[in-house]
Amino acid sequence: xxxxxxxxxxxxxxxxxxxxxxxxxxxxxxxxxxxxxxxxxxxxxxxxxxxxxxxxxxxxxxxxxxxxxxxxxxxxxxxxxxxxxxxxxxxxxxxxxxxxxxxxxxxxxxxxxxxxxxxxxxxxxxxxxxxxxxxxxxxxxxxxxxxxxxxxxxxxxxxxxxxxxxxxxxxxxxxxxxxxxxxxxxxxxxxxxxxxxxxxxxxxxxxxxxxxxxxxxxxxxxxxxxxxxxxxxxxxxxxxxxxxxxxxxxxxxxxxxxxxxxxxxxxxxxxxxxxxxxxxxxxxxxxxxxxxxxxxxxxxxxxxxxxxxxxxx
Amino acid sequence: xxxxxxxxxxxxxxxxxxxxxxxxxxxxxxxxxxxxxxxxxxxxxxxxxxxxxxxxxxxxxxxxxxxxxxxxxxxxxxxxxxxxxxxxxxxxxxxxxxxxxxxxxxxxxxxxxxxxxxxxxxxxxxxxxxxxxxxxxxxxxxxxxxxxxxxxxxxxxxxxxxxxxxxxxxxxxxxxxxxxxxxxxxxxxxxxxxxxxxxxxxxxxxxxxxxxxxxxxxxxxxxxxxxxxxxxxxxxxxxxxxxxxxxxxxxxxxxxxxxxxxxxxxxxxxxxxxxxxxxxxxxxxxxxxxxxxxxxxxxxxxxxxxx
Numbered sequence: 001x002x003x004x005x006x007x008x009x010x011x012x013x014x015x016x017x018x019x020x021x022x023x024x025x026x027x028x029x030x031x032x033x034x035x036x037x038x039x040x041x042x043x044x045x046x047x048x049x050x051x052x053x054x055x056x057x058x059x060x061x062x063x064x065x066x067x068x069x070x071x072x073x074x075x076x077x078x079x080x081x082x083x084x085x086x087x088x089x090x091x092x093x094x095x096x097x098x099x100x101x102x103x104x105x106x107x108x109x110x111x112x113x114x115x116x117x118x119x120x121x122x123x124x125x126x127x128x129x130x131x132x133x134x135x136x137x138x139x140x141x142x143x144x145x146x147x148x149x150x151x152x153x154x155x156x157x158x159x160x161x162x163x164x165x166x167x168x169x170x171x172x173x174x175x176x177x178x179x180x181x182x183x184x185x186x187x188x189x190x191x192x193x194x195x196x197x198x199x200x201x202x203x204x205x206x207x208x209x210x211x212x213x214x215x216x217x218x219x220x221x222x223x224x225x226x227x228x229x230x231x232x233x234x235x236x237x238x239x240x241x242x243x244x245x246x247x248x249x250x251x252x253x254x255x256x257x258x259x260x261x262x263x264x265x266x267x268x269x270x271x272x273x274x275x276x277x278x279x280x281x282x283x284x285x286x287x288x289x290x291x292x293x294x295x296x297x298x299x300x301x302x303x304x305x306x307x308x309x310x311x312x313x
Numbered sequence: 314x315x316x317x318x319x320x321x322x323x324x325x326x327x328x329x330x331x332x333x334x335x336x337x338x339x340x341x342x343x344x345x346x347x348x349x350x351x352x353x354x355x356x357x358x359x360x361x362x363x364x365x366x367x368x369x370x371x372x373x374x375x376x377x378x379x380x381x382x383x384x385x386x387x388x389x390x391x392x393x394x395x396x397x398x399x400x401x402x403x404x405x406x407x408x409x410x411x412x413x414x415x416x417x418x419x420x421x422x423x424x425x426x427x428x429x430x431x432x433x434x435x436x437x438x439x440x441x442x443x444x445x446x447x448x449x450x451x452x453x454x455x456x457x458x459x460x461x462x463x464x465x466x467x468x469x470x471x472x473x474x475x476x477x478x479x480x481x482x483x484x485x486x487x488x489x490x491x492x493x494x495x496x497x498x499x500x501x502x503x504x505x506x507x508x509x510x511x512x513x514x515x516x517x518x519x520x521x522x523x524x525x526x527x528x529x530x531x532x533x534x535x536x537x538x539x540x541x542x543x544x545x546x547x548x549x550x551x552x553x554x555x556x557x558x559x560x561x562x563x564x565x566x567x568x569x570x571x572x573x574x575x576x577x578x579x580x581x582x583x584x585x586x587x588x589x590x591x592x593x594x595x596x597x598x599x600x601x602x603x604x605x606x607x608x609x610x611x612x613x614x615x616x617x618x619x620x
Contacts, residue, residue, distance in 0.1 A: 002359075002363050004321050005321055005324050005325050005328065005363055006363055006366050006367055008321075008325045009325065009328055009329065009363075009364070009367040009395075010367050010368070010370075010372075012329065012395070013367065013368065013369055013394045013395060014369065014370050016394050016395070017369055017394045030370035030371075031370055032366075032370075032372050051321075051322055051325070054322060055322060055325065055326050055329070056399070056400065056402045057399075078397070080400070081397075081399060081400065082397040082398065082399065082400060083397065083398045083399060083400045083401060084400070084441070085434070085437050085438075085441075086437060088434075089430070091427070091430060092430055092431075092433070092434055095413065095416055095427065095430060095431045095434060096409060096413070096434060098412070098416050099408075099409050099411075099412025099413040099415070099416050100408065100409060100412055101412075102412040102415050102416070103408055103412060108404065108407065108408035108411075111402075111404035111405045111407070111408040112405070112408040112409070112412065113351065114326075114330065114405060115401055115405035115406075115408055115409050117330055117334060117349065117350070117398075118330060118333070118398040118399060118401060118405070119398070120334065120337070120338075121330070121333035121334045121336070121337050121397075121398035122337070122398055123336075123337040131427065132420065132421055132424065132427075132457070133457060133460045133461070133464075134416075134419045134420065134421075134457050134459075134460050135459045135460035135463055136412075136415045136416055136418075136419040136459065137459060137501070138411065138412070138415060139500075139501065146404065149403070149404060149407040150403065150404065152407070153403030153404070153406075153407065153442070154403070163556050163566070164556065165554055165555075165556050165557070166554075166555060166556070167555045167556050167559070167566065167569070179411070181411075181415075184500055184501075184519055204560075205556070207566070243620065248482055249482060250477055250482065250484055251477075251479075276554075276591070279591050280557070280589045280590070280591055281589070283588045283589045283590075283591055283613075284585050284586075284588065284589035285482060285585075286584075286585065286588060286609055286612075286613060287609075287612050287613050287616055288482065290613075290616055290617060290620055292620065298617075301591075301617075302614065302617055304591045304592045305610045305611075305613055305614050305617075306610075306614065307592045308587075308588065308592055308606060308607065308610040309607050309610045309611050309614070311592075311595045312595065312596060312603040312604065312606045312607035312610070313604075313607045
């Protein structure tokens with residue numbers, strides 16, 4: 001195994017150091033490790049090229065001499081190989097370190113760790129003292145989180161089973177645009193291929209494996225796409241009026257658009273997205289929150305409460 | 314140790330990253346180096362030995378990399394070709410972009426200088442990759458809370474926290490000594506000695522609205538046993554909306570039966586959860602709990618009369 005690794009490193013060094021394209025025969029002659037028959041060397045070299053590409057190393061193929069076009073030449077451009085973040089400050093290195101640290105123990109821990117190693121190799125000292133003491137942390141998402149991030153990077157479709165309201169497992173196929181986290185939940189947003197519409201899915205409602213579907217076509221992610229924008233605009237469609245007892249229901253209060261003092265109660269207006277979720281939330285607060293309008297929701301709550309009294313009485 | 318996978322490719326990647334790391338950390342201790350790359354010391358020595366055999370074509374001492382590591386400290390010379398760190402791959406870029414978004418959202422509002430600095434990085438990273446810049450990570454709590462808890466854990470010191478209890482719907486200020494951080498069901502919790510309750514209590518991190526360092530109170534006898542308050546057994550029947558019920562009561566999809574026997578620490582939590590299920594769940598036992606739910610629903614109905 002060491003021999004192979006040595007050969008890969010030596011090949012990388014040789015291709016990086018050369019200014020012009022070097023040919024296969026030059027490589028076989030000068031790079032340590034290519035041994036055996038011509039056929040064996042050829043096979044070795046093809047595999048090595050694939051391996052380096054899998055490591056993200058871009059090998060350029062070109063002709064080094066226009067007169068002899070039959071033999072291809074190879075090289076690795078330093079600009080493509082090396083990390084280049086332009087001029088960067090110690091504070092920025094510290095910010096990047098904090099960003100990588102946020103993954104400790106979570107889905108992209110390994111990638112964040114190797115990114116951090118590269119950042120720390122840039123020779124710019126991390127200036128942690130210039131940052132306030134914060135330690136943001138990302139929680140583990142789905143076990144196949146990496147399938148989603150890889151699919152976004154490669155513009156590949158993903159497919160998974162999604163639990164409906166009634167716990168039916170439906171197969172969904174999407175072109176993933178973004179992943180996001182909010183209120184400790186993780187979401188993936190993208191174009192639902194069957195519906196032809198944008199959809200957002202909660203990762204904890206995905207049942208089982210997430211599979212990536214190889215395709216040659218790929219897709220475009222709309223410029224400036226924002227996961228939460230679409231939710232926000234929908235949320236502003238509905239308005240509800242609630243009465244909240246003084247000092248109660250902090251979470252609902254924080255979403256209020258207006259608050260009017262009614263003495264023992266406050267009357268608030270708020271926007272909501274999902275009627276049944278609002279009903280649940282109002283009921284959670286018991287005698288401290290009442291829904292005033294819209295009337296259908298109020299009637300619905302009264303009906304539900306009568307149902308509960310009847311079934312539990 | 315040696316948690317990193319040991320395929321030829323992963324080792325090659327590690328060696329390629331090792332050279333720039335060594336070039337910028339000349340004289341690093343072997344032990345530290347092994348830790349930084351998450352491998353055992355013997356693995357690191359094997360890696361360095363392999364690297365020793367590599368260099369520019371010719372492979373005379375003039376062209377080979379010059380490594381020294383037998384004294385326990387590692388230096389590298391003659392490695393200019395590989396001395397710059399490799400570019401970030403897609404996975405690494407995504408990890409940093411999401412992490413940066415979280416950092417930006419966690420920074421104090423007034424630090425616009427740092428926010429601008431971090432945004433500039435987001436711009437650079439997404440310009441160099443095929444990753445859209447708009448990956449969102451919105452923290453569930455103020456950025457400073459966790460770091461205060463972590464340092465209190467280390468120093469075994471006390472914190473004054475403002476906590477929003479979801480099921481009693483109250484905001485309270487408590488003096489706590491954090492004991493342990495744990496992730497359960499996607500949420501983070503801190504176990505702490507609570508000096509207001511004189512017992513250990515569990516706090517969900519995203520419900521801690523603020524925290525500050527506080528002097529440790531005089532030692533008081535802690536009734537830790539009291540914290541293990543009796544579990545309340547109850548049985549529910551699911552009528553509709555099983556997904557919401559499953560999530561609310563933390564049930565396992567594969568064990569959803571018609572009647573489910575559950576336990577909880579709090580009657581109040583059970584009552585509120587059943588009400589909030591809006592009829593999709595019914596308490597079938599014990600009777601007194603069912604009556605409590607009926608009474609609560611009746612009391613809410615009274616409030617609606619005349620409103």
